[in-house]
Amino acid sequence: MQSYFLPRRYAPSKAPVWGFISAGNPADPSPFQPIRRVPIPPPFRRFGMLAFKVTGDSMTQESDHGLREGSWVLVDQKDLCTDRGWLFAFQLEDGSMVVKRYNLHQGRPAMHSDNPDYPPVQLTGAVRNRGRVYATSTDGVTWHAVKYRGLSN
DSSP, X not given: OOOOOOOOOOOOSEEEEEEEEESSSOOOSTTOSOOEEEEOOGGGOXXXXXXXXXXXXXXXXXXXXXXXXXXXXXXXTTOOOXXXXXXXXXXXXXXXXXXXXXXXXXXXXXXXXXXXXXXXEEOOTTOEEEEEEEEEESSSSSOEEOOOOOOOO
């Protein structure tokens, strides 16, 4: 008897590290090549996941929470549906990557920082959404799910 069921596929246990993602001024785009893989615990495994190491302080909140320099983020490349209040990885026109919170600014889509010292940046057609940040880690071993954070607008 012929089986019409597809074999079960499991999400990969390791995510490729694509380099640095800036939480501040855009980082140099040249180091964005897979350099290694980091192990990911089962609840955070997804097809199409990428790992980035965070540089900068624009996503650090006043209470010292948020993304700090040296933190890790997991990006789901397949989750491109932008929804206000979530963190996304954006690729700028020059190829550099930034992590910002998506929201509206003066009625237009913009990249917002959690740090009030950084003003919102309007999104243009040259900026590509590379996926939603769904988990963060301070050490690359212990991961935490990213929570929604609504912003006023």
